C-alpha cells in the first residue's frame with residue numbers, strides 16, 4: 059500500500075491558501091453585512107459589535123493582501139502566462155485602493171446614517187468580490203487548467 063504523498067506544487071498550495079482566505083473574507087463580509095442591517099434598524103447592541111468586527115475585517119484583509127504580495131504567486135503567474143500579465147499588474151495596484159477603502163470603513167460611519175454606511179460597505183464588498191474573483195480565475199487558469207499544476 060502506498061502512503062498518501064503531498065503532490066501539490068508550491069503554487070498550487072499557495073493558490074489554495076489564497077482561495078481559502080477569499081472564502082474567509084467573504085464569510086466575514088457576510089456577517090458584517092447582516093450586522094449592519096441590524097444597525098440600520100436601530101440595534102444599539104449591533105452597533106457596538108459592528109465596530110469590533112469592522113476592525114477585524116480590516117486586519118483580515120490587510121493580512122491577506124500582504125500575504126498575497128509576499129507569496130509572489132500572482133507575479134509568477136504573470137511570467138508563466140503573459141496574457142494575464144496586464145490584469146495582474148492592475149490587480150496588484152488595486153490592493154492600494156482596497157487598503158484605503160477598508161481603512162476608511164474601519165473608522166465606522168462618518169457623518170452618515172447606518173443605512174448610508176451599510177450601502178458604502180455593500181459597495182466595497184462588491185468591488186472586493188470582483189477583485190478576488192479575478193485573482194481566483196487567473197490562479198485557476200494558470201496553475202490548474204492550462205499547465206496541469208506547474209509552478
Ligand SMILES: [Fe+2]
Nearest residue numbers: 076126190193
Ligand atoms: Fe486576494
